[in-house]
Amino acid sequence: MSYKIVIDSCGELLDEWKNDGRIESIPLTLTVGGENIIDDENFDQKDFLKKVAACPECPKSACPSPERYMKAYECDAEHIYAVTLSAELSGSYNSAILGKNLFLEEHPEKKVHVFNSKSASGGQSLIAMKIMECEEKGLSFGEVVSEVEKYIEEMSTFFVLENLETLRKNGRLSRVKALVASALKIKPVMGSTPEGTICQLDQARGMNKAIVKMVDHIGEKGINIPEKTVAITHCNCPERAKMLEEAIREKLHPAKIVVMDTAGVSSMYANDGGVIVAV
Structure with missing residues (x-):
């Protein structure tokens, strides 16, 4: 068929x-500072991230x-x-x-x-x-x-953020907490609920430690990982994605891993340096 x-x-x-x-x-359609950006094959990730960083308002999507x-x-x-x-x-x-x-x-x-x-x-x-x-x-x-x-x-989604500005701009984190977290290099480990909302699972000081904790959570929540494909998406950080891929392969032994760079909407959620895992 x-x-x-x-x-x-x-x-x-x-x-x-x-x-x-x-x-x-x-x-x-993504909106940053009043400008509408179509999330199609012409999306320019680097230009988008610059605009998001310069805009005091949280980017939105339609x-x-x-x-x-x-x-x-x-x-x-x-x-x-x-x-x-x-x-x-x-x-x-x-x-x-x-x-x-x-x-x-x-x-x-x-x-x-x-x-x-x-x-x-x-x-x-x-x-x-x-x-x-x-x-x-x-x-x-x-x-x-x-x-x-x-x-x-049976699927679960996880991500670690390098940059907390999107969380701050959309009201999920106060400016003071965002500044303190950034100063202490605290990185939140986030995940999806069964209903499809976002929750914080953990946190760690430093990106490498946060990634280790995320892999631990993937191992705890993932179902039949050795029989499945794991998807890793990254926002402008291929080296970090490679490190994450190696950690998942070594610890969880999935059947296959695919690695992709984020397009527009995922770049908006993950922000510069963020990594997302779905299994």
Whole structure:
């Protein structure tokens, strides 16, 4: 059966997906200091990070419209899947659902399912990989949906921040606490809840110690890691991502590790120097 995967731009694309007609990235719009930036193939990460650092306000994102999702669903594929940023973090999921409902009114014969990733970034990439795996096995549409929803329930996402300014700007951390944490080189270890919200799991003095603690948390919360692919995404810090990859490989022995640089929305969340792990 032919299929298509629609993924909002918070999900990173593997290089081989960028010219794959079965996968379409739907851009969110980022706003920094009144300037709107489309999170598409023209996104300039370094320029974006400079603008975020210079702006006193927290950057914001706007989800794609239902009409944009409808346009993406217009295709010859028999099975259509959308993978969105956590519904607890963005309106992208609700927009994709509304687009699906409107689309099915005109095309009731089509099969469309929208997955709430309850994650972001590489977590969405892993879900797209799982959909492809299930489709290549020849599973029915219903079987793919069931398998992937189960996969999402078992998935966890973790990240460590180098820069606390985004947390401060969006009100999650006072200026005094941010200054003290920066002065003491305290790095928060963050994670996702089962519902797809963000929580702090731990903290450490120094990035290297924080990464060690994050790997420990991944080992504690991850399910069947030796049988799974781990996704690492980094915001402008390939050396740090490499160190993290080696630590995960040595301690947790996953079946596969993929490493990607963050696009726009993930760069906004992780900020310069941040690393994200999904498993």
